[in-house]
Amino acid sequence: MERLEGKVAAVTGGAVGIGAATVIRMAEEGASVAILDRQDKEGEALARQLKDRGLKAGYWHCDVTSEQEVKQTLDKVAETFGGLTVLVNNAGIAGANKPTHELTEEEWDLVQNVNVKGVFFCTKHAIPHMKKAGVGSIINLSSIYGLISAPDIPPYHASKGAVRLMSKTDALLYATENIRVNSIHPGFIWTPLVESHLKTTGMDPDEARKATDALHPVGHMGEPDDIAWGAVYLASDESKFVTGSELVIDGGYTAR
Secondary structure, X not given: OOOOOOOEEEEEOOOOHHHHHHHHHHHHOOOEEXXXXXXXXXXXXXXXXXXXXXXXXXEEEOOOOOHHHHHHHHHHHHHXXXXXXXXXXXXXXXXXXXOHHHOOHHHHHHHXXXXXXXXXXXXXXXXXXXXXXXXXXXXXXOOHHHOOOOOOOHHHHHHHHHHHHHHHHHHHHHHHHOEEEXXXXXXXXXXXXXXXXXXXXXXXXXXXXXXXHHOOOXXXXXXXXXXXXXXXXXXXXHHOOOOOOEEEEOOOHHHO
């Protein structure tokens, strides 16, 4: 219950899915947690739920594609909780499921703005707070599709490959300042994002889920908590010698 005692974490896309699970587990482990999202109803409800349990949490509306909004929000989080030592760059979208030659520039840019530029903005404006604290852990949500690919959603695959290399670059840049940067690479996790993506396949929803389950050697998709506990580990001092690494949590998907 005290693995993250004294730490202050900001989780983007923290209102639902993997983000919400990460928020809950980090708060339960003693961190003060800022929920950053555009889904105000869900984010505010989660913050209330945690506060009612005596845990330390708050909700801030934040669009990660706006640098000004990101900076203002992270500064406010640090002011509210007395610092910022953990950042989970979880906000992301899948985007248009079309072959490359059919994609529009707007469809491509939408995904890059959220999945790549959003990570850049949040990292850029979290670093000064971590330098001030003398410690930091940045956890970037990439994907199995930051390691391998598949014949679908090209903008998403490109964005997650970018996040993987951004993590390694920043790990090297800030290692001497006691700021660690790592990426998590989930397989398919049953979340609203995956549920929406499967609807774009044209398959019967139940059949699409069964087919996606079967892609994983363990025989099923993961749950948000499977990723949340990985984030807790990377945020904790248990991982103090871990930076520039890829934590793959994928039910064996990439072991082939």
